[in-house]
Amino acid sequence: MKPRLGEKPYEFYRGGAAPGLLSLRDSSRPMICRLHYLCLCLFLVLSQQVFAAPNIDIEYAEWGFDGRAVPGRFNLLSVEIRNSGDMPFEGTLSLRRLLTTAGAWTGIEHAEAIFVGPFSQKLVYFYPYILVTADEWELRWGESLDDTYVVERPALSNGDRVILNDQELLSGIIPGLKGSRDDLFPPTVTGTDTLRTVVLDHTPRWEEPRRRAFRDWLYLGGVLHVLHENTGDFPVLPVEALNGPDRVQRYGAGRVFWHDRQRADLSREYVYETIYATSRDSVSVAAPGNVSLDVDPTARKYYTRLNALEFYEAAADWHSEEVIPARLRELVTPAHNWLLIYVLSGAYLLLIYPGGVLLNRTRLDYRFGMVALVAIVGLWSWMFLAIGSRGYGETTSTCTAAAVRQLPDGRWDVEQWSSLFVTTGDNYSLAHPGESVAYSTTQSHEQIEGRIENGQPGFLSVDMPPFTFRTFAHRNQVKMSSVEVSISNVDFGLVDKSKLDSEFAPLITVDANVTGSLPGPVSFGHVVYRDHIYRLNPDAFDSGSGNLIAGEPAKIHSVFRIDRRFRRFPTNVRQDPAAGLDRFAVWMMARNLQIRRNIDVSEFRFPPNRMRVFLYGELPEALRAVDAVHPDEPLGKQFGRVLYCIDVLMPDA
Numbered sequence: 030m031k032p033r034l035g036e037k038p039y040e041f042y043r044g045g046a047a048p049g050l051l052s053l054r055d056s057s058r059p060m061i062c063r064l065h066y067l068c069l070c071l072f073l074v075l076s077q078q079v080f081a082a083p084n085i086d087i088e089y090a091e092w093g094f095d096g097r098a099v100p101g102r103f104n105l106l107s108v109e110i111r112n113s114g115d116m117p118f119e120g121t122l123s124l125r126r127l128l129t130t131a132g133a134w135t136g137i138e139h140a141e142a143i144f145v146g147p148f149s150q151k152l153v154y155f156y157p158y159i160l161v162t163a164d165e166w167e168l169r170w171g172e173s174l175d176d177t178y179v180v181e182r183p184a185l186s187n188g189d190r191v192i193l194n195d196q197e198l199l200s201g202i203i204p205g206l207k208g209s210r211d212d213l214f215p216p217t218v219t220g221t222d223t224l225r226t227v228v229l230d231h232t233p234r235w236e237e238p239r240r241r242a243f244r245d246w247l248y249l250g251g252v253l254h255v256l257h258e259n260t261g262d263f264p265v266l267p268v269e270a271l272n273g274p275d276r277v278q279r280y281g282a283g284r285v286f287w288h289d290r291q292r293a294d295l296s297r298e299y300v301y302e303t304i305y306a307t308s309r310d311s312v313s314v315a316a317p318g319n320v321s322l323d324v325d326p327t328a329r330k331y332y333t334r335l336n337a338l339e340f341y342e343a344a345a346d347w348h349s350e351e352v353i354p355a356r357l358r359e360l361v362t363p364a365h366n367w368l369l370i371y372v373l374s375g376a377y378l379l380l381i382y383p384g385g386v387l388l389n390r391t392r393l394d395y396r397f398g399m400v401a402l403v404a405i406v407g408l409w410s411w412m413f414l415a416i417g418s419r420g421y422g423e424t425t426s427t428c429t430a431a432a433v434r435q436l437p438d439g440r441w442d443v444e445q446w447s448s449l450f451v452t453t454g455d456n457y458s459l460a461h462p463g464e465s466v467a468y469s470t471t472q473s474h475e476q477i478e479g480r481i482e483n484g485q486p487g488f489l490s491v492d493m494p495p496f497t498f499r500t501f502a503h504r505n506q507v508k509m510s511s512v513e514v515s516i517s518n519v520d521f522g523l524v525d526k527s528k529l530d531s532e533f534a535p536l537i538t539v540d541a542n543v544t545g546s547l548p549g550p551v552s553f554g555h556v557v558y559r560d561h562i563y564r565l566n567p568d569a570f571d572s573g574s575g576n577l578i579a580g581e582p583a584k585i586h587s588v589f590r591i592d593r594r595f596r597r598f599p600t601n602v603r604q605d606p607a608a609g610l611d612r613f614a615v616w617m618m619a620r621n622l623q624i625r626r627n628i629d630v631s632e633f634r635f636p637p638n639r640m641r642v643f644l645y646g647e648l649p650e651a652l653r654a655v656d657a658v659h660p661d662e663p664l665g666k667q668f669g670r671v672l673y674c675i676d677v678l679m680p681d682a
Contacts, residue, residue, distance in 0.1 A: 083112050083114040083116045083117060083118035083145070083147070084112065084113040084114035085110060085111070085112055085114075085118055085145070085170055085171075085176070086110070086111045086113060087108060087109070087110060087111075087168060087178040088109040088110070088111050088150065089107075089108075089109055090106060090107070090108045090109075090168065090178065090180045090181075091106070091107050091213075092104060092105070092106055092180075092183040093105050093183075093189050093223045093224075094189040094191045094207070094209040094213075094223070094224055095186075095189045095190070095191055095207035095209065096183065096184075096207075097183055097184045097185060097186040097189070098159045098163060098183040098184070098185055098186070098223070099159065099185065099186060099187065099188055099189075099222070099223040100159055100160060100161045100162075100163075100185055100343040101159070101160070101161070101343075101348065101349065101350045101625075102158070102159065102222045102223055103156045103157070103158055103219055103220075103222045103467050103469065103504050104156065104157060104158070104159045104183075104222065104223055105154065105155075105156060105215055105220040105221070105222075105223065106124070106154070106155040106156070106157060106166070106180070107152065107153075107154060107213050107215075108122070108152070108153045108154075108155065108168065109150055109151070109152050109153075110122070110143065110145055110150065110151045110152075110153060110170075111145075111149075111150050112145040112146065112147060112148065112149055112150070112151075113148065114147060114148075115147045115148065116147055117144065117145065117146050117147055118143075118144070118145045118170075119143075119144045119145075120142075120143065120170055120171070121140050121141065121142055121143070121170070122140070122141045122143050122153055122168060122169075122170050123138050123139065123140045123141075123168070123169045123170070123480075124138070124139040124140075124141075124155050124157060124166055124167070124168055124169075124180075125138050125139070125166065125167050125169070126157070126164050126165075126166055126167075126473055127164060127165040127166060127167050127179070128164070128473075133476075134167060134476065135473050135474070135475065135476050136470060136472065136473050136475075136476070136477060137470050137477040137479050137480065137481055137489075137491070138479070138480045138481065139155055139157060139480070139481045139482075139483065140480045140481065140482050141153055141155065141482070141483070141484070142482075143170075152213070154215055154216075154220060154483075155483065156219055156220060156467035156483055156504070157469065158350070158469030158471055158502065159183075159185075160348075160350065160471070160472075160473055161342060161343050161344075161345070161348055161350075162341065162342045162343075162473075163182050163183050163184065163185055163341040163342070164182060164473065165179055165180060165181065165182045166179070166180040167179055167180070168180060182341060183341075184340065184341060185340055185341060185342070185343050186223075187225075188223055188224065188225030188226075188308070189207070189209075189223050189224045189225055189226075190206070190207070190225050190226035190304070190305065190308065191206065191207045191208065191209040191224075191226070191227060191228070192206045192207070192208055192209070192227075192228035192229075192230075192292070193208075193209055193210075193211040193214070193227060193228070193229050193231075193233065194208045194209065194210055194211060195211060195231045195233070196210055196211070196212055198231065203228075203292065203295050203300065204295075204296065204297035204300065205297045205300035205301055205305075206228060206295070206300050206304070211231075211233040211234075211235070212234075214233070214235065214239050214242065214243065215239070215242055216236075216238035216239050216242055216465075217238070217242050217464070217465035217506075218241075218242045218245035218246050218249070218436075218442060218465070218506065219465050219467050219504045219505070219506075220242070221242060221243075221245075221246040221251070222504070224246060224251065225251070225252060225308045226251075226252040226253075226254065226304065226305075226307065226308045227251065227252070227253050227254070228254045228256065228304065229253065229254070229255055229256070229264065229266070230255070230256035230257065230258060230264060230291065230292050231258055231264050232264045232265045232266070232267075233267060235267055239267075240267040240268075243267045243268065244267065244268045244437065245436050245437075245442065245506075246283075247268060247280050247281070247283035247285075248280055248281030248282065248283055248436060248437050249281065249282060249283065249434055249436070249442060250281075250282040250283055250676075251283045251284075252283065252284050252286070252307050252308045253266075253283065253284070253285045253286070254286045254288060254304055254307070255285065255286070255287050255288065256288050256290060256291055256292055256295075257288075257289065257290060257291045258291075259291065261291075263287065268280065271285060279638075279678065281437060281676065282639070282676040284307065286304075286307060288303075345625040345626055346625065346626045346627050347625060348625070349616060349619070349620040349625070350471050350502070351471070352616060353430060353446050353613065353616055353617075353620075354446055354448065354471055354472075354500040354501075354502070355500075356609070356612075356613070356616075357428050357429075357430060357446055357447070357448035357500060358448045358498055358500055359609070360428045360448070360606045360609050360610070361426055361427070361428045361448050361449075361450035361498055361606075362450065362498060366416060369416055370413070370416060373409065373412055373413070373416075377405070377409045380405050381402075381405070385398070385402060388401060423450070423452050423496070424452060424665060424666050425449075425450065425451045425452055425453070425664070425665030425666065426449075426450050426665050426666040426667065426668070427447050427448065427449050427450075427653075427654055427664060427665060427666070427667045427668075427669075428447065428448045428450075428606060428610070428668060428669055429445060429446070429447045429448075429648055429652070429653070429654075429667065429668070429669030429670075430445070430446050430447075430610065430613045430616075430617060430669060430670055430671075430672075431443060431444065431445035431446070431648065431652050431669065431670075431671040431672070432444050432445075432617045432620070432621055432671070432672040432674060433507075433509075433652075433671060433672070433673055433674065434674045434675075435511055435512075435673075435674075435675055436506065439508060439509075439510075439511045440506045440507065440508050440509075441506065441507050441508075441509050441511075441548075442504075442506055443461075443463065443503075443504065443505050443506065443507055443652065444502070444504055445461075445502065445503055445504075445652065446471075446500065446501070446502045447500070447501060447502075447503075447654060447669070448498055448499070448500040449493075449498060449499050449500075449501075449654070449664075449665075450496075450497075450498040451493050451495065451496075451497065451498075451665070452495060452496060453495055454493060454494045454495040455492075455493065456479075456490060456491070456492050456493075457490070457491055457492075457493055457499075457656075457664075458488050458489070458490045458656065458657035458658050459488060459489045459490075459491075459501075459654050459655075459656070459657060459664065460486060460487070460488040460489075460654070460655050460656070460657035460660065461503060461505055461507075461652070461653075461654055461655070462507060462651055462655070463505040463506055463507035463508070463651075464485050464505060464506050464507075465483075465484065465485060465487075465504075465505055465506055466483065466484070466485070466486070466487030466488075466503055466504070466505040467483045467487065467503060467504045467505070468481045468483065468487065468488075468489040468501055468502070468503045469481070469501060469502050469503070470491075470499070470500070470501050470502075471500070471501065471502050472500075477491060477499075478491070478492040479491030479492055486657075487505075488657035489501055489503075489657075490657070507651050507652065508651075509548040509649060509651050510545060510546050510547065510548050511545050512543060512544070512545040512546060512547055512570075512673075512675070513543070513544045513545055514541055514542070514543050514577075514642060514675055514677045515541065515542050515677070516539060516540065516541050516542075516577070516677060516678070516679060516680055517540045517541070517542060517680065518538070518539075518540040518680065519536065519538070519539055519540075519679060519680060520536070520537040520538040520539075521534040521535070521536065521537065522534050522535040522536075522537055535561065535581075535582045536556075536558055536561075536563060536578055536582065538576050538578075539556070539576060539577040539578050539640075540574070540575070540576065540577075541569055541574065541575070541576075541577040541677070542573065542574045543569055543570050543573050543574065544573065547570070547644065547646070547673060548649035548651060549646050549647045549648070549649040549671070550646050550647050551567060551570065551644045551645065551646035551673075552611070552645055552646050552647075552670075553565065553567070553614075553645055554567065554642065554643055554644040554645060555618070555642075555643045556577060556578050556640055556641070556642055556643070557585075557618075557622070557635055557640060557641045557643070558635060558640040558641075559634055559635050559637060560584065560585050560633055560634045560635070561582040561583065561584060561585065562582065562583050562584075562585055562588050563578040563579070563580065563582050563583075564578065564579045564580040565577065565578065565579065565642065565643070565644065566578055566579040570644070577642070585630055585633050586630045586631055586633075588615065589615065589618075589619050589624055589630050606668060607668075610668070610669065610670045611645075611670070613670060613672075614643075614645040614670070614672060617645075617672040618643055618672065621641075621643075621672070621674050622641075637679070638678065638679050639676055639677060639678050639679055640676075640677050640679065641674060641675070641676055641677070642673075642674075642675040642676075642677055643672060643673070643674060643675075644672070644673040644675070645670060645671070645672050645673075646670065646671060646673070647669075647670065647671070648667070648668070648669035648670055648671050649671065652669075652671060653667050653669075654667065
């Protein structure tokens with residue numbers, strides 16, 4: 030049969046297809062092409078989704094404000110994250126301490142939930158607690174090794190002294206002063222724990238949280254140096270109380286110095302002799318060769334004395350971050366009868382050997398020996414359980430010691446240590462009322478299963494076996510009732526007041542007016558002035574006015590006997606937690622006054638234009654720990670003490 034007009038010959042089709050199918054095959058070609066096109070588009074779309082992903086990098090991670098850290102404090106770690114990919118990143122950024130020698134991580138994990146959009150950056154703040162030795166830290170945001178960043182081991186110092194730079198202006202380099210970007214200033218005063226001195230010559234463009242953090246830092250004892258702007262006038266400061274016509278010299282416990290010069294007029298000599306001189310405190314350095322040197326890391330002689338060698342370990346006669354938690358643990362740990370435990374342990378070993386060997390040498394059936402061995406093991410296991418972990422009436426409890434400093438708006442800055450003892454194994458989530466909470470376990474010798482989430486709200490989640498304890502520290506700011514103390518008259522023991530700077534003048538009478546009330550009852554208190562300490566007269570706080578001191582003065586070194594005051598508690602004190610907590614008052618005062626060595630006690634001298642009032646009393650409800658999952662439920666039995674620290678200006682200050 031001949032092919033029709035327009036048809037191809039039969040031999041063209043492989044496989045002997047019938048000519049009648051030719052028209053059907055030709056008509057399906059456009060549909061097949063469209064299907065291929067749709068599949069190709071779908072593949073391209075899916076491949077774009079697969080291959081498009083966030084590309085996370087750490088731009089920088091900087092300690093504090095000058096790249097160094099301060100031991101025994103919550104330190105600021107600023108981390109800037111860049112997402113150079115075209116997909117957003119949403120996950121968790123974690124921070125862990127690394128053991129320098131082993132490379133493994135230790136302590137507990139700090140976690141921060143973050144979201145970084147495509148082709149954008151994000152600034153994240155961590156507040157880790159640095160012990161007496163500096164370590165490396167690891168940032169992690171994924172499971173692979175590419176999702177990690179090792180933060181360099183920071184050198185240690187006694188505090189940051191910086192000049193704030195405006196990123197939109199060309200800020201010149203000042204010899205002797207470390208520059209710090211003003212947009213990196215933390216939004217909470219907890220991040221300023223290591224900041225000592227700030228030089229400011231412009232108006233920072235800060236939002237309210239940063240302005241309040243700067244104000245709180247200055248009020249708590251910061252040192253601010255103000256320079257002229259490029260226009261020749263002083264800048265508008267973030268603290269409204271400093272912008273009046275008068276050049277305010279004091280703001281709370283902080284000091285303000287006004288300099289009639291601009292940034293370009295600062296020389297190295299002027300920085301060291303005028304600016305550093307307002308906040309020059311030495312730190313004990315554990316130098317190579319097991320040598321301890323007392324140096325000021327910001328002074329010029331530091332670079333000559335240590336040959337520019339940065340130190341990574343600080344030395345002290347006692348470390349409050351270790352002593353205070355250790356003594357708290359003793360007050361919550363059951364007082365076991367160790368003598369009975371040792372006797373039973375010895376008897377158990379003797380029954381196993383040589384008791385087991387002697388029993389096998391007898392002519393008794395071997396099955397009797399097996400039964401006797403099982404009975405001994407079972408009986409002694411029950412006895413160890415009864416006297417080792419149970420039988421003491423233990424309950425889940427928290428023992429706390431806190432020190433609080435008053436802020437200008439009715440808030441209190443809190444530094445607190447707690448020791449939690451549990452009788453039931455579980456994952457415990459702890460939280461504290463307030464804002465900007467930062468937690469730490471203040472140890473680096475073990476790896477802890479748990480995590481810390483700083484910020485608002487912040488909490489500590491930790492896995493605890495039954496009949497164990499966990500000690501931790503935290504910083505935050507809490508709203509509580511406040512008190513104001515003003516001095517109307519001071520009577521010294523010297524007739525000639527011009528000799529106050531050269532001779533000791535004991536306080537005879539300090540007439541004070543007290544307004545407001547403390548958050549809780551007070552047991553006792555002290556007043557520190559110059560290098561002496563006085564017993565506080567509680568009647569002045571009860572009646573609202575009166576003589577603030579009571580009794581004869583005592584030298585500081587007679588109260589802060591470091592070699593005798595920081596030993597382990599005896600057995601009778603561990604059985605009476607109330608008596609043990611009263612001993613924390615001296616330790617908390619020593620930490621507040623930055624006394625960490627014997628030489629600090631002998632050289633201590635408080636400024637003559639102010640005094641510090643310490644009040645020690647019951648722990649108020651606002652400082653108690655709560656369950657982060659169920660805040661309304663109590664977290665066991667809680668007891669503790671709090672030290673109120675109030676700076677009072679002298680009448681002529």
